[in-house]
Amino acid sequence: MWTKIVPVTALIASVSLTGGTAYAAPTTPVGGEALGSRGLVSPEGVQKPPKSQATSYVIADVTTGDVLAAKDAHGRYLPASTLKTLTALTLIPKLDKSRKIRPSRNACNQEGTAVGLSVKATYKIEDLFRALMMSSGNDAAMALAETNGSLAQTMRDMNAEAKRLQALDTVAKTPSGLDKPGQSSSAYDLALIARAGLTNPDFRRYISTKTAKFPAPKGYYEISNHNKLLGRYKGMIGVKNGWTSKALGSFVGAATRDGHTIVVSVMRYEGSFWEEVGKLLDWGFSVRGKAAPVGKLVDPVPDAQAAPRPGASAPGTQVTPAAQPPLLDTAASKQSDSSRTVGTVVIGGGLLFGLIWLGYGIRRRRSRSRL
Template sequence: MGMKHVTAVSAIALAGGLTLVAPGHARAASDDTTPIGGALLGQRGVVVDPAAKALPKTESSAFVIADADTGQVLAAKDAHGRYLPASTLKILTAVALIPRLNKNETIKPSAEACNVEGSAVGLTQNRIYKVDDLFRALMMVSGNDAAVALAETNGGLKRTLADMNAEARRLQARDTVAKTPNGLDQPGQSSSAYDLALIARAGLANPDFREYVSTKVAKFPAPGGEHYEMANHNRLLGRYPGMIGVKNGWTTKALGSFVGAAKRDGHTIIVSVMRHEGSFWEEVKDLLDWGFAARGQVAPVGALVGPVPKVKPTRPVGGPPAAAPAATGGPAAAAEDSPLVGAGALVVAVGLLGGAAWVVYGVRRRTRAQRDDQPDL
């Protein structure tokens, strides 16, 4: 059953070009007047090209379907709605810390790391773990203990949260606020379907990140020189054609969330869903199928933007300071630092402005309060 058409937003021509006219209830992702990625992504309802094939049914409160190669957002619902991210926040932990840590360093976790609640890989206070092992546990089995141990290796929780939030700002994931490195619910912590897709896209550009999220089964060190196997929580790995990863999550407050990517015929589609009350796996498969069929066939409704560009000094020594370029929310924003963002983002801008009409549709301890990555999701 497809999603219902509720209202339309049209693009009108003004002197000097076309301008998207957003309805009054469109919401900005920050203090800017236009939401990051395009005006249509400020809608609470579903936005999609009216000529597109009907979207699959999903019970998630928010979702994004995006072309990872071009950055085009093919369809979305409440893309910038802020929700508790649960363990999908771990993708930001990985993206922020992978470049900062030596993956061959061996570390000894603290008692605090070993005793963290929720899903855990089962760390002990022994110097037997490489950073590489911890990243794998973080992304494969959603180890909350691994997340804390990585934060300790990075200089502590305070520094790690500062690094994570700085990375979110650099990527222009403005709906995301990290209060923990593992996604366990905390007041003020948030992300959005748009941001999860944006952060996952940045992660997929890193070979180590791709390896961690795509590994199905791996050995993890145990005391006494032993190892045991851990299996990836992502149920679509090996079951959905071309599935790469990325991460699922669940807590009683956040409900189910997921961001994943799959590749077919040289093209990659990203799907993110948030606040799903039940099992989302079949729905994600349907959304991915729709994305592959729609790629290149529908007008995009927005774009996954590039990171904030690096400021390059342009003044001579002793001269007046050069103005830093402002971060923009447009589709062609700051593609310099992302290997996945380029000319395709400019194509999105043209597609957004040229559309005639848009449709808007409206492995251890678990506590009851903070269970994470519930296995039946």
């Protein structure tokens, strides 16, 4: 069986060890109550979105942040190379794009998709970002992470950026998106990250470039963008696709028509998703401004230490089945499809041990992912 971490009500309340008091953690899904549903969430009064084979997806208006439709928006899945959107968004402001580096042997020997880095060649940082976002180079991802100081530092930075964006379903364990236990994201978070990336001119330039010359030990060779909708779908800007045998297909992409931009993210798609993504984008453009949104892509928090601010549920939405709130990050890796919703607990300092014992007693074993 494949594993999906089900969004459920927070199990453990936050406790202040200094004051001995406690408070209930927010349980409303980020972006709105309806987005906690595992089923289709679509607006009333307009045609429903096209049927999708994706286990999870989000269609949203980038300009307004309105979520137009969603399916299991906060379901946590392996992101594959769509996680590179977070890598780029995190590191573009930190690294001088004109700086030249020689990659380590470790970076050059990364498994999976690679652009072909060589320890004998010198690369500008912007070359590596093009390789990351156009050719999905896992070698480029590691080279950028190491240039940021270290792999560990980059993972801290990426996870801090996810929290700042309120992408709370996202846990980054690798800069490339290669599968690793505990790594996760959601269709909601991918749309949120892409929306933030589109405000950065360099990010936008990297994702929309179709072909580019790439340095080699002697001369150059050409690399191309893996996004098959570039040049084929009207208004396509780009963003990122991904695939692993465990994650299956994933994609986040944005297109602009008549001054409006729609973003679509899909996760856990078996087979080719390109045609279907085009239909979801078409639907988004057709209903934009004509129906009440089912949720919101929230704005980043102004301070990295600020608490997440869940959105309000939207009127006039169809939810199938009943909404389920998302899970606290601290319990994410412990959940499986067999987990049950547990009410939020409010306790005093004296009952902390009892709560920990309760949490231990009801944990479910983790399902194994299918290759």
